Amino acid sequence: QQQVKQSPQSLIVQKGGISIINCAYENTAFDYFPWYQQFPGKGPALLIAIRPDVSEKKEGRFTISFNKSAKQFSLHIMDSQPGDSATYFCAARPESYGNKLVFGAGTILRVKS
Amino acid sequence: EAGVTQSPTHLIKTRGQQATLRCSPISGHTSVYWYQQALGLGLQFLLWYDEGEERNRGNFPPRFSGRQFPNYSSELNVNALELEDSALYLCASSGYRDRESYEQYFGPGTRLTVT
Numbered sequence: 001q002q003q004v005k006q007s008p009q010s011l012i013v014q015k016g017g018i019s020i021i022n023c024a025y026e027n028t029a030f031d032y033f034p035w036y037q038q039f040p041g042k043g044p045a046l047l048i049a050i051r052p053d054v055s056e057k058k059e060g061r062f063t064i065s066f067n068k069s070a071k072q073f074s075l076h077i078m079d080s081q082p083g084d085s086a087t088y089f090c091a092a093r094p095e096s097y098g099n100k101l102v103f104g105a106g107t108i109l110r111v112k113s
Numbered sequence: 114e115a116g117v118t119q120s121p122t123h124l125i126k127t128r129g130q131q132a133t134l135r136c137s138p139i140s141g142h143t144s145v146y147w148y149q150q151a152l153g154l155g156l157q158f159l160l161w162y163d164e165g166e167e168r169n170r171g172n173f174p175p176r177f178s179g180r181q182f183p184n185y186s187s188e189l190n191v192n193a194l195e196l197e198d199s200a201l202y203l204c205a206s207s208g209y210r211d212r213e214s215y216e217q218y219f220g221p222g223t224r225l226t227v228t
Binding site: 006032034036041042043044045046049089091093098099100101102103104105106 | 117144146148154155156157158161163168169171203205207215216217218219220221222
């Protein structure tokens, strides 16, 4: 069964702090790992993505770390801001199933000012 | 450049009825994906269409069906609605000439409520 497990379910961080969201997968080979940000009432927006041949990717305050051997990947939000308060989803694309995405359950992030 | 659009924004139906949801992809995108997001849950893959054909299907019963039109827009049909079909239905689009053009961009969703 294709599964991506995401933790924590919710997260409260002080303004200026680092927000860390973790995802893990098993049993399936995935070849693309995007992260999405979703605000209430909106569709998910692509934030940053990584391929498994790269261990880290940084875009502004957002960094993805990828550990292929451990089958884990994480999102770090540096200098977290109240405007970052949203639900974050990790996802993974199975190698053998075309372009579908398997999503984690989501993390509700609240940044306190 | 216009993003993915979906209609209607909200849809209220009675159990047993049929619902039709529509999606227009980003210009130039040939692939359309449908996902279900039930309250408090992650996104569950429903269907993937590319070049007018169904390419992949998630773990949903056959009463969930759809199609893609020659202009690449898509329609999701849900027959014999059940209460548990109440969810946000999200459409995404991507280019798909090969697996290199794969970023999926989502629309705002259609909120389906079944009473």
